[in-house]
Amino acid sequence: MTKKVKNNKRQLILEEAAKLFKAKGFGGTSMRDLGAQVGMEAASMYNHINSKDEILELICFHVSNTYVSQLAQIEQTETSYVEKIKALIHLHIRLMIEDGAAVSVANNDWKYLTNDKLEAFKEARKNYEKGFAALIEQGIAAGELQPVNTSVALFTILSAVRWVELWYRPGRGITAEELEENIMTLLLNGIAK
Amino acid sequence: MTKKVKNNKRQLILEEAAKLFKAKGFGGTSMRDLGAQVGMEAASMYNHINSKDEILELICFHVSNTYVSQLAQIEQTETSYVEKIKALIHLHIRLMIEDGAAVSVANNDWKYLTNDKLEAFKEARKNYEKGFAALIEQGIAAGELQPVNTSVALFTILSAVRWVELWYRPGRGITAEELEENIMTLLLNGIAK
DNA sequence: TAGATAAACAAACGTTTGTTAGTTTATCGA
DNA sequence: TCGATAAACTAACAAACGTTTGTTTATCTA
Numbered sequence: 001m002t003k004k005v006k007n008n009k010r011q012l013i014l015e016e017a018a019k020l021f022k023a024k025g026f027g028g029t030s031m032r033d034l035g036a037q038v039g040m041e042a043a044s045m046y047n048h049i050n051s052k053d054e055i056l057e058l059i060c061f062h063v064s065n066t067y068v069s070q071l072a073q074i075e076q077t078e079t080s081y082v083e084k085i086k087a088l089i090h091l092h093i094r095l096m097i098e099d100g101a102a103v104s105v106a107n108n109d110w111k112y113l114t115n116d117k118l119e120a121f122k123e124a125r126k127n128y129e130k131g132f133a134a135l136i137e138q139g140i141a142a143g144e145l146q147p148v149n150t151s152v153a154l155f156t157i158l159s160a161v162r163w164v165e166l167w168y169r170p171g172r173g174i175t176a177e178e179l180e181e182n183i184m185t186l187l188l189n190g191i192a193k
Numbered sequence: 194m195t196k197k198v199k200n201n202k203r204q205l206i207l208e209e210a211a212k213l214f215k216a217k218g219f220g221g222t223s224m225r226d227l228g229a230q231v232g233m234e235a236a237s238m239y240n241h242i243n244s245k246d247e248i249l250e251l252i253c254f255h256v257s258n259t260y261v262s263q264l265a266q267i268e269q270t271e272t273s274y275v276e277k278i279k280a281l282i283h284l285h286i287r288l289m290i291e292d293g294a295a296v297s298v299a300n301n302d303w304k305y306l307t308n309d310k311l312e313a314f315k316e317a318r319k320n321y322e323k324g325f326a327a328l329i330e331q332g333i334a335a336g337e338l339q340p341v342n343t344s345v346a347l348f349t350i351l352s353a354v355r356w357v358e359l360w361y362r363p364g365r366g367i368t369a370e371e372l373e374e375n376i377m378t379l380l381l382n383g384i385a386k
Numbered sequence: 387t388a389g390a391t392a393a394a395c396a397a398a399c400g401t402t403t404g405t406t407a408g409t410t411t412a413t414c415g416a
Numbered sequence: 417t418c419g420a421t422a423a424a425c426t427a428a429c430a431a432a433c434g435t436t437t438g439t440t441t442a443t444c445t446a
Binding site for chain 4: 030031032042043046051052
């Protein structure tokens with residue numbers, strides 16, 4: 001019980017931190033800013049977390065672990081490569097909509113990770129990109145996709161999906177499903193007639 | 194002559210600042226960091242610039258002014274809408290390759306602009322996006338483009354082009370021309386067969 | 387209810403921040 | 417060569433930073 005309460009406060013700190021880091025950047029967010037948002041003195045937060053750096057680490061690796069484990073799962077399903085790629089795009093958009101602040105931090109503030117944490121994060125991302133690229137390559141080899149440059153295709157997809165973080169608001173007159181379908185159609189079929 | 198030397202030093206400071214802001218963020222870059230990169234004490238730079246904020250402003254508005262004026266020029270050329278959109282994509286990719294650090298700062302650190310400068314920058318960007326969106330809409334109306342959601346198409350294009358900043362290196366085995374062609378093909382035709 | 391533990395606080399720490407002031411060095415026209 | 421101006425320097429500033437300390441308050445267990 002005691003542990004559960006502790007985890008809740010800790011979780012609250014992480015959530016508010018993600019929001020503030022997204023809005024003002026890691027360096028632009030002070031522990032006093034964060035404390036004010038959480039409703040606590042900056043010093044008090046050290047009862048729940050070890051350091052400002054640790055907050056960033058927990059947010060970044062939460063996101064990267066999600067991507068990595070979901071990729072592993074998708075790789076093992078028995079569907080076409082097009083379907084697998086669609087599933088990954090789906091994952092990206094959904095995670096962005098549901099946990100936008102954390103994804104944003106993992107996208108933009110990962111570079112403030114230090115030493116081995118920074119290396120580990122870069123390594124995880126590189127492996128994820130490799131796995132994603134392999135699916136595209138196999139899709140081309142299987143004749144399901146156009147023979148595009150794999151790297152260009154990979155990064156175009158990843159980037160095209162990133163803007164959702166900057167643009168999507170629940171009241172923009174477009175649902176998550178519509179948004180997803182529009183993006184997928186665009187990436188798969190292009191805009192030209 | 195004296196003025197020219199002054200401008201050169203000032204330009205050097207702006208260029209090194211763009212590199213550092215890109216690498217470590219605006220907040221993560223101290224005036225002492227910047228001075229070391231420029232080869233000068235932090236205090237000495239105040240002979241050439243007025244404040245750290247001013248450096249950010251000069252970089253951001255240099256980029257946004259380029260976009261705005263180029264858009265105006267493209268709008269007035271007499272070609273198809275597809276060609277106009279291609280010209281804009283071309284502009285984005287070229288500017289990213291030639292002045293990547295500044296573009297990166299304008300993309301990521303503009304939020305640290307203050308007061309009226311922040312508002313002015315947001316306004317300029319909004320107008321640019323409106324102009325770009327109008328071209329897409331007219332392209333659809335003219336039957337040149339698929340009837341996609343205009344906003345989704347706009348932001349997918351803008352984002353797809355942004356990753357160049359994160360990925361492109363002169364020695365990656367792909368020329369700027371090839372890169373550009375690959376991205377355009379992808380955005381116009383998609384990856385599906 | 388007494389004792390222990392968790393979680394809040396205010397105050398202070400040593401650094402680092404952007405910036406200013408005062409001074410010295412280099413450059414250049416007269 | 418002298419005097420002026422530009423541009424570098426060192427030293428210091430107040431403010432803000434992440435974090436630690438010591439203490440008080442609240443909560444749960446026995």
